[in-house]
Structure formats: C-alpha cells, structure tokens
Amino acid sequence: MRRRRLVPLLFLTPALLLLVIFVLFPVVNTVYLSLLNQEGEFTGLSNYAELFGRENFWNPQYLLEGKPPPYGALIHNGVWILIHLPLSLFFGLLLAVLLREVKGGAIIKSAIFLGMVIPLIVGGMLLRFIYDERAGIVNAFLRLVGLGDLAITWTAFPQTVLFALILGTVWIWTGFAMIVYSAGLEGIPVELFEAAKIDGASRWQAFRHITIPMLRPSTIIVVTMTILWELKIFDMVWIVQQGGPGGASMVMAVLMYLEAFLYIPSNFGTASAIATLLTVMTFGFAAYMVYLMVKS
Amino acid sequence: MKHMVARLKKVKRFTILTHVLGWAVSLIWIIPFLGIFMASIRPLPEILNGWWNFETFNPTLRGYIDAWNHPTAPLSGALLNSLIVTIPATFIPIFIAALGAYAFARFRFPTRDLLFFAIVLLQTIPQQMVIIPIFNLVIRVGLWNNYIGLILVHTAFALPWQILFLRNFFSTLPVEVEEAALIDGASYFKIFYKIVLPLTLPALASLTALQFVWVWNDFFFALVLISSPELRVTTQAIAVMKGRLFIDWPVITAASIIGMIMPIAIYVALQRYYVRGIVAGAVKG
Numbered sequence: 001m002r003r004r005r006l007v008p009l010l011f012l013t014p015a016l017l018l019l020v021i022f023v024l025f026p027v028v029n030t031v032y033l034s035l036l037n038q039e040g041e042f043t044g045l046s047n048y049a050e051l052f053g054r055e056n057f058w059n060p061q062y063l064l065e066g067k068p069p070p071y072g073a074l075i076h077n078g079v080w081i082l083i084h085l086p087l088s089l090f091f092g093l094l095l096a097v098l099l100r101e102v103k104g105g106a107i108i109k110s111a112i113f114l115g116m117v118i119p120l121i122v123g124g125m126l127l128r129f130i131y132d133e134r135a136g137i138v139n140a141f142l143r144l145v146g147l148g149d150l151a152i153t154w155t156a157f158p159q160t161v162l163f164a165l166i167l168g169t170v171w172i173w174t175g176f177a178m179i180v181y182s183a184g185l186e187g188i189p190v191e192l193f194e195a196a197k198i199d200g201a202s203r204w205q206a207f208r209h210i211t212i213p214m215l216r217p218s219t220i221i222v223v224t225m226t227i228l229w230e231l232k233i234f235d236m237v238w239i240v241q242q243g244g245p246g247g248a249s250m251v252m253a254v255l256m257y258l259e260a261f262l263y264i265p266s267n268f269g270t271a272s273a274i275a276t277l278l279t280v281m282t283f284g285f286a287a288y289m290v291y292l293m294v295k296s
Numbered sequence: 297m298k299h300m301v302a303r304l305k306k307v308k309r310f311t312i313l314t315h316v317l318g319w320a321v322s323l324i325w326i327i328p329f330l331g332i333f334m335a336s337i338r339p340l341p342e343i344l345n346g347w348w349n350f351e352t353f354n355p356t357l358r359g360y361i362d363a364w365n366h367p368t369a370p371l372s373g374a375l376l377n378s379l380i381v382t383i384p385a386t387f388i389p390i391f392i393a394a395l396g397a398y399a400f401a402r403f404r405f406p407t408r409d410l411l412f413f414a415i416v417l418l419q420t421i422p423q424q425m426v427i428i429p430i431f432n433l434v435i436r437v438g439l440w441n442n443y444i445g446l447i448l449v450h451t452a453f454a455l456p457w458q459i460l461f462l463r464n465f466f467s468t469l470p471v472e473v474e475e476a477a478l479i480d481g482a483s484y485f486k487i488f489y490k491i492v493l494p495l496t497l498p499a500l501a502s503l504t505a506l507q508f509v510w511v512w513n514d515f516f517f518a519l520v521l522i523s524s525p526e527l528r529v530t531t532q533a534i535a536v537m538k539g540r541l542f543i544d545w546p547v548i549t550a551a552s553i554i555g556m557i558m559p560i561a562i563y564v565a566l567q568r569y570y571v572r573g574i575v576a577g578a579v580k581g
Contacts, residue, residue, distance in 0.1 A: 008403035015396035022452030026426035102318035
C-alpha cells in the first residue's frame with residue numbers, strides 16, 4: 001500500500017521539479033521584482049504607476065486627439081485585438097465554409113495554414129517584404145489601380161506601421177481560425193440542415209440559425225487563443241521595426257524585452273511590471289473563456 | 297421541368313461563385329510565398345523592379361549561397377544548432393509529460409485534481425513572465441549561452457499543455473489490459489512503457505509535430521538565453537541578417553525559405569496529427 005502511494009509521486013517528480021524551477025518560481029519572482037526599484041528597494045506599486053505615466057506604454061492623448069500612433073504599448077495591443085480579432089474570425093469562418101464546397105479545398109486550406117507553421121520571424125520578414133516600397137506586391141497593386149502616389153514602405157512610417165502589421169497578422173493567423181472552424185463544421189449533424197431544408201429555410205437562415213450557434217465551442221477556442229497571441233506578440237514586431245519608428249508599433253512584449261535586456265542600465269523592475277500586467281490580462285481572458293466553455 | 301432547370305442554374309451559379317471566391321482568396325494568401333521564392337532566386341535589381349516583372353530574368357542561387365555562408369550568421373551552422381536544440385527539446389518534454397499525465401489519469405492521490413488544475417493554469421503564462429528570473433538563474437548556474445539551459449526551459453514550458461493533452465488521451469484508453477498486467481506482476485513503469493506508450497503513438501505523433509515546430513520557430517527564449525554568434529539558432533540568424541537600413545533581399549528571402557523548410561516538412565509529413573493536435577486545443581499561447 002505504501003508503495004502504491006509512492007508510485008504517482010515517482011511518475012510526477014520530473015515534471016513537477018521542472019515546472020517549479022522554470023515556471024512557478026520565476027512567476028513568483030517576477031511579481032516580486034515588479035515591486036522593487038532600480039536599487040532593489042521595495043517600493044510597492046510605483047513601477048506600475050510610473051508605467052502609466054510613460055508615453056511608450058500609455059499615451060491615450062494622441063488617440064483622443066485623432067493623431068497617428070504612438071499610443072503606447074498597452075493601447076497598441078488593445079488596438080491589435082479590436083482590429084485583428086473580428087477580421088480573423090470573419091475570414092476564418094468564410095474560408096472554412098467556402099473551401100468546404102470548393103474542389104481542391106483541402107489543398108488550399110493546407111496552403112493557408114502555412115502561416116501557422118512558419119517561424120514568426122519569417123512571417124515578419126514576409127510582411128516587411130510585401131509592404132516594401134519598390135519590391136512589395138502591396139504597392140504594385142496600388143499602382144495597378146492608379147493609386148501609385150500612395151506607394152510607400154508601409155512599415156517604415158508611424159502613421160501606417162501599426163495597421164500594416166495588424167493586417168499582416170490577419171494574413172498569417174487566419175489559418176488557425178479556419179482549421180478550427182473546419183473541424184467544427186464537420187461536427188454538425190447533416191440531419192439538422194436537411195430538416196431545415198424541408199421546413200423551407202434558406203441557405204442564409206440555416207447558416208444563421210444552425211451553423212453559427214453550433215460553432216460556438218469553436219468560436220470560444222479561436223477567440224481565446226487569438227487574444228493570447230495578440231497580447232503576447234513579439235517576433236513579428238521585433239523583426240520589422242523593433243517597436244518603431246518612434247514607438248509607433250511598440251507592444252508590451254517588445255517593451256518588456258527592451259527594458260530588461262537592451263536598454264542600459266537594464267530595468268528589471270519596470271520590465272517585470274509589464275510582464276505581470278501582460279500575465280494578468282492573459283489569465284483574465286483565458287479564465288473568462290474557460291468559464292464560458294464550462295457554462296455552455 | 298422548367299422549374300428544375302431554373303433550380304439547377306441557381307445551384308450552378310452558387311457553385312461557380314464559391315469556386316471563384318475560394319480560389320481568389322486563396323491566391324491572396326499564397327502570393328507572398330510565391331514572392332519570397334521568386335525573390336530568393338533573382339538578383340537584387342530585379343527584385344526592386346518587382347519580382348512579378350519578367351522583362352529580365354536571370355535566376356541565380358547567389359542568395360542561398362550567401363545566406364549559407366553569411367559572415368556573421370551563417371545558416372550552415374544555425375540550422376545545425378537549431379537541430380541540436382530542437383530534437384532533445386521535443387522528445388524530453390514528451391516523455392516527462394507522459395509520465396506525469398499517466399499519474400493524473402491512473403492514480404488516486406490527495407490533491408490530485410487541484411494539482412492538475414494548477415498545472416493546466418500554467419499553460420497561459422507568457423514567456424515574458426518567466427524570462428528575467430530564468431535569465432538570472434542560468435547565469436548563476438553557468439547555463440547561460442548554453443544549449444542545456446535553453447533545452448530545459450523549452451522542456452518545462454511544454455509540460456502544461458502536453459500533460460493536459462496526454463491525460464485526456466490516457467483517459468480514453470481501457471484500463472483492463474493494464475490491470476491484467478498488474479495482476480501478472482508487471483511493475484508500474486513496465487506497464488507504462490510496454491503497454492500504455494505504444495497505444496499512445498497517435499497522441500505522441502501530434503505532440504512531436506507541434507513541439508518540434510514550436511521549438512524550431514521559437515525566437516524569444518533563444519534571443520535571451522543564447523548570445524554567441526556561433527551558437528545562434530536559425531531564427532536568430534535570420535534576425536541578424538536583416539540589416540537595419542539596407543536589406544539584401546535575395547539573402548534574407550533565401551534564408552527565410554531555408555528556415556521554414558523544416559517546420560513545413562514536419563507539417564506535411566504529420567499533417568493529420570498536427571491538425572488534430574491544433575483542433576484539440578494543444579496550441580501554445
């Protein structure tokens with residue numbers, strides 16, 4: 001009997017050990033560091049208060065006055081969610097529904113999903129390339145439709161860099177929403193549509209009243225994961241402009257890295273405060289989504 | 297009859313519309329990939345003139361050769377480094393997670409559910425939340441700028457979602473065989489190794505595909521934990537190659553293509569398992 005009690009412990013020890021050393025302890029330590037100043041003295045929440053007084057973290061003034069970015073990292077992440085999430089859901093669902101009916105749809109889906117497979121560093125390079133003033137296909141398209149005057153390197157200017165990157169992530173990440181929705185569509189019983197058809201429902205009515213509600217679990221997964229990525233985005237922003245120009249594409253993860261590892265002197269307190277806020281947000285969203293999932 | 301024809305026409309129009317729309321949207325998605333491929337095999341002036349223009353077309357492998365032998369970030373070394381990190385950082389966590397998940401699926405012990413819930417929660421922790429203490433720790437124990445440190449961090453970070461995924465999988469396996477083996481006197485570890493793991497192969501394939509691609513594609517952990525030029529992994533090398541002002545497109549696009557061959561190959565080879573894992577929610581945040 002004693003032996004039986006030891007067995008699960010033996011199976012669990014390697015995992016628990018690694019999790020405590022490399023995840024749990026660091027999390028607690030980061031929270032602690034966020035309460036210290038540069039000299040290592042305990043200063044309570046002053047790092048957090050100071051963050052909200054900084055233009056590269058919190059600058060709603062420009063937004064309210066209708067000026068171009070920088071609005072600060074926190075707001076940029078929020079803008080990212082507001083623009084990217086609906087577009088990603090829309091295109092993901094559209095492609096999942098469309099490509100089901102299209103010959104060769106499976107191959108097209110695999111190609112679209114490539115954005116989820118390639119390194120995000122490469123994804124960022126791809127974005128930089130398609131937005132290039134001379135080599136980029138975006139500007140070629142603008143010239144084709146007679147808007148050649150607008151041709152610029154879209155990632156090089158504060159007015160456009162944030163929105164160019166956000167639209168770019170739609171292109172890169174939509175494959176995820178598409179694949180999850182595709183799987184969800186497969187799970188809807190065909191009888192439902194047949195019954196609706198007999199009752200005289202139109203294609204649109206069937207879509208609105210059967211497909212959408214039945215896809216609710218898929219939507220919850222897509223929304224959760226996408227929001228987490230939007231909050232934590234780093235690689236693509238880093239490779240394109242490192243948060244620039246002039247902080248116009250600064251996001252929380254990039255600012256955290258700059259504060260901790262690039263700026264001299266490094267500022268672990270501020271960086272830890274950013275990381276902690278980021279974690280509180282991801283936790284909040286994830287918990288809310290789990291709650292929705294359990295409820296339905 | 298007339299009604300039937302009208303209806304058929306309507307169905308046909310719908311089919312044509314979906315096909316045109318489907319292929320058009322797909323084209324938008326695929327063009328950038330075509331673009332970097334064309335850029336990777338053409339000289340810089342032709343790229344700046346638009347890779348879609350073919351008035352002059354002098355294909356060259358200059359980009360690939362220069363990326364391979366890059367003076368500060370040669371891909372020849374970076375690819376090997378990525379493999380040295382990725383292979384152990386793929387298989388070690390899967391084995392450790394399988395052990396842990398088995399304990400959660402098959403044994404009753406105090407605080408089991410609480411512990412499991414706590415581990416699942418760790419899944420959403422961002423890399424930024426752990427990196428400063430990890431950085432301090434690996435420096436103190438001499439594992440900074442050392443692959444062992446990077447592999448350990450990747451391993452720990454993979455455990456929560458892999459334990460969740462595998463516990464769910466183990467719960468679907470019938471216990472009778474394991475119980476019979478126990479009565480026959482097999483040890484718990486032997487049962488795990490000889491009976492359970494072989495039945496788990498499809499789930500292990502999903503985990504292998506996802507974890508391999510995740511580690512190969514990672515940039516953030518490598519950026520902080522590896523600093524010597526000769527130790528840089530592929531993602532770091534690509535980032536170094538992109539100059540701040542001047543961008544040598546043939547080199548950087550060739551490097552991008554080389555850097556994505558491996559994850560794409562894994563995805564193509566294990567597509568079924570890859571997608572199954574993604575849909576089951578086994579995605580890293």
